[in-house]
Amino acid sequence: MDIPYTVEVRRDTGLNNGKIGIWLFLASEVMLFGALFASYILIRTGSPSWPRGDTLLDVPLATFNTIVLITSSVTMVMAWASLMRRKFGTFRIYMGATILLGFVFLIVKYFEYSHHFAIGEGPSHNNFLAIYFTLTGLHMLHVFGGMVVNAYFWGPGAKLYQTNPVWFTNRVEHSGLFWHFVDLVWIFLFPTLYLL
């Protein structure tokens, strides 16, 4: 007996299992980053002085990274739209672009990190850098996780398209939801850490 509603939607909820699963997962992610944001606010308001982000961090690089991540969100949603139009070739191009842009983001982040370590500003330097490394580090792990899943759907996972295109499109949509969420977190991280 196969598990129902993996592909088709259940009539009364109007959803398939994967869609509910990914949204529940994102709900827990909201609480994860929410706790870190709350900690950030608490530590910042409790400290006598707090550095402006741009005195310690590289705003142009981060602005570039913001643009990279937003662009990757668009390519992600375009990858899904290509599948909806049943254009597998276009899907591969957009999905490939999404993964590459994620990669660019990580490389830029690597340069930012290594610069900080080179001048001895590690996470233990002060609480601003502590929360900076924790938040961006956790966010980078999410970017990496999203890239792994996307790479799977770009490569070996794409076999499913041949046998069940609807299911494959759904799975890409769900992986996209996660990717957009990662983008969304960055949209909040960028001003809070770099600009304020």
Add this chain to the structure above:
Amino acid sequence: MSDHAADHSTDDHAVDIDKHVKVYITVFVTLMVLTVVTVAISRLHLSVPVAVTIALFVALVKGSLVAGYFMHLVSEKRLIYAVLALTAAFFVVLLALPVLTHEDGFWIPQAAEPAAAHPEAEHK
């Protein structure tokens, strides 16, 4: 079979998918503009409360655009809204956490000090 029904609905989607794509491009451009705007505002070196308000407002708009259009929340099923509403409620509780660690003064900043001083005077 229900599989067939699902495929059929996909075809329906394919008709207006072009409309979707146009929306995605518009949202993309808006997000870019807002990114530049928020960086530009930070160059003005406004006072912290004002800067925080503006930056978070811009971030909120950008976030809503991503959630609404890229994540299709503008046309999602009721169940997803319910889950997110519940999450939002507890998220607010979580963000209230820094406030909760404050002493009474945070709630009644003016009244707190004289009220605290008063009983001491009586004891004397």
Add this chain to the structure above:
Amino acid sequence: MSNPADVVHAQHVAHEAHHEELGFWRKYVFSTDHKVIGIQYSITGLLFLLFGFSLMMLMRWQLAYPGVPLPLIGGLFGDARMPGGTMLPEFYNELGAMHGTIMVFLGVVPLAVGGFGNFVLPLQIGAPDMAFPKINMLSYWSLFLGGMTMLGSFFVPGGAAQSGWTSYAPLSVIAGTGQTWWLIGMIFLITSSLLGALNFLTTTIQLRAKGLTFMRFPFFVWAQFVTSFLLLLAFPPLEAAGVMQLMDRVAGTSFFMPSGLIVSGQVLANAGGGNAVLWQHLFWFLAHPEVYVLILPAMGIVAEIIANNTRKPLWGYRAMVYSLVFLGFMSFIVWAHHMFMTGMGTAMAAFFQTTTMIISIPSVVILTSLLLSLWGGSIRFNTPMLFATAFLPMFGIGGLTGLPLGLNISDIPLHDTYYVIAHFHYVVAPGTIFALMAGIYYWYPKATGRKMNETLGKIHFAGSLVFMNVVFMPMFIVGLAGVSRRLFDAGSGYDFAQPTMHWNVVSSWGAWLMGVFQIPFIFNFFWSIRNGEKVGDNPWEATTIEWAAPSPPPHGNFAVAPQAYRGPYEYSVPGAAKDFTPQHEAS
């Protein structure tokens, strides 16, 4: 492909064929079948309960006879822990911290949610399996890794975590290596719970049988549903806190470390500026909902068994469901009642005290409904029912003694005394664990096709009930005398603790004798797999859908997808031919 339906069908056939050739490893170890995973969870949970209980029995020796060498086995623990058989304070602290952690996160939760939830919930809603079987497997193995990390931490230099199960900063940040292992273990356990929770929620919403509306759910399904929401939304803040504490310990940050902290006469070199109370907030933001994670599945199990054995519908089913949902919601805004002593303002204390009083109302509604369900029933006192009935007064004591702790005035003298220990152990040990025992006796026939032995079960019950109370009742007295729960010698150095010292001896002997009375259970559990009385699919003549499946249920559970025609507890329907009308029987 022009017709995906055909392809799906072809895949389906291939899938079925594939299942028949599953080897031993795929079938029993890395299984994706919810029943196998449920049993894996249950066995793991039971083993950890036994292990956590053993840690406590060691501690009880030290508390009853402080400084006296432990006879017979005292030499086994080595000079680093118990030189000459006498327990070192550090080792006592390890035992205390790990007893709490293991009992809560590796004992009760895996058994109540992972075990019963996995095994029973899909069957009760008439589903073929969980919605995401592979994630389900991942969830179990994540728990397994977490458990192994916790066990492994006993063997690192300096021993396991010593900062209590709450791991309060800054003590936990400056503690030895074991604490790092504790944090890594917790991250595995949290991941496991999150994956499990989203799976339960999706399964309950999507895979329930045709006709099984939410108001036709057995109470157990409702309990698991609310519990899963708590796990899903309350655990991530602790994960965040765990990551921050890990950063504090490994990367030298100061999230929880105030400036200028002096340890052993030296000012710490940290950057400082952190907030130790932040850890408490984040910890209790999880850990208060966690209390309801411990108790709600237990209430669900008890509700099933009481309805079945009184042969009556549950009294006030709707009120119980609404109370449950309200309870789940409120459990997120009461956490700071654990923190009245952190110097919080009076306005905040008043707020949390009020929410705490409010949350006791739905608990009382559920307990009262269960109690009134007994009224006028022709009760069958089999082993599951004995445990379920005992749950009511035991949980009642636990709940009522919690009220003075929720009011900040009375919390001040009681905080961190043995009174607190007695209170929450009455909720969790004779409360939840009795319910879990009831559940094991009740669903054992479904898992194995055989009943557990009734005589041994009754011996197990009687001994456990008596000695549970012998263990915990004296702790109220010790606690009211003001003895702190953290003292490794039970306060033998203090004058004020002297009048209550003998109660520690009573508690300890109660604990050891309770251990003896678990032997019939352990024997019964294994013996009955082969030698228990053979029974049919529905030995208790129950109404819920899990009893429609064969015992033990095959892969995929039901030959034909069941359908629900009525509410869950149609017992003794006037005019019906038999005294139970199953949910899945068309009228």
